[in-house]
Amino acid sequence: MGASHTQTSAVGTGRGLSYLMFAVVVIVYLALIQGGGLLMKHLTGEDDFLSTRAVFYIMIIPLGAALAFTYAVIGYLGWLRPVLHDDRPTQSWVRVVPIVFLIAIAGGIAYSALSQKGWLYVVALLIATQFVGWGEEGMFRGIGVVMLREHGLTEGRVALWSSVIFGAVHLTNAISHGASALPQAIMVSLAGYFFYLIRRVTRGNAANSIIHGLFDFTLLSGTAILAEQTFYAGTLLPILVYPLLAIILLIKRRHIEPAVS
Structure with a gap:
């Protein structure tokens, strides 16, 4: 996988990964999904994820x-x-990022709609969305961040390019969702x-993986599952996360890295 042992700042004795081989890894990852x-x-003939059977086959398996x-x-x-542990701390105020996500998750889940689907469906959807969280965070905030650091990028560029790559790969959703x-x-x-900052402030890749999965679970419960039902006001909370945190981070963007004494 493009082994290179010249850079060991984060990886230590591990193998290196070239940009080209990282692209290959991401392509295989996307092909599996x-x-x-x-x-x-x-x-299976299933075309959505509104049943337990559909969630198992078209979400959990791939x-x-x-x-x-x-x-x-x-x-x-x-x-x-280095994937599971992050040694780059931030200033303490960055904890607001995971806190805002958790509030949106708690208030945005469509509890009544899920109760009508049954406990087995809820468990299946939780597993599927945790697979999303741990898989995407492992690939992009895990492998991606470590790889970019090993290539000597500044932390600002690591944050930028890992996020851009993460967004770009979602263009493959055009296969099923079009424009x-x-x-x-x-x-x-x-x-x-945002997930990159959660990784940094919690000093690892677990909290961002769990929160990512729960956030997707919230979005699915409050949109897709309720698609043919009455509007659920709680769906606004996850949507408001983006502009709220964007404003906060725009104001505080120069105060993310620890102060130099």
């Missing part, structure tokens, strides 16, 4: 394969520790920066 999802839809691939790559590279994938990719890039 998009190709696996399309294959499952073809084999997302589980992609998650397994992600951590297999991390294991091969010997990057488990609407473009604005989604822009919003996902912004979300990627």
Whole structure:
């Protein structure tokens, strides 16, 4: 995988990863999700995720394969520790980012709609969305961030390019969603920066993975599951996360890194 042992600031004795090989890894990851999802839809006849059976086949199976691939790559590279642990602290106020996400999650979940779907469906959707969280965070805030750091980028550029890459790969959603994938990719890039900050302020890749999964769970419960039902006001909370945090970070953008004594 483009092994290079010359840079060891974060990886130590692990293998190196070139930009080209990272692109190959991401392409395989996306192929498992998009190709696996399309294959499952073809084999099962399911076309949405409004039933437990559909969630299992078109979400859990392809997302589980992609998650397994992600951590297999991390294991091969010997990057488990730098992926799961972040040694770049931030100023304490950055904790507002995960707090805002958690408030939006708690208030945005459509509890009554989920109760009508049954506990098995809820568990299946929780598993599927956690697979999304751990898979995407492992790939982009894990492998991606460590790889960019190992190539000597400043932390500002690591944050920028890991977020841009994260948004760009979501353009593949055009396969199933058409032109609407473009604005989604822009919003996902912004979300990627928020998840990067959660990784930094919590000093690891676990909190951002869990929050990412729960946030997707909230979005699905408050939009797709309620698509044919009465509008649920709680869906506004996850939407408001983006402009609220964007304003806060615009004001405080020069006060993210720890003060130099």
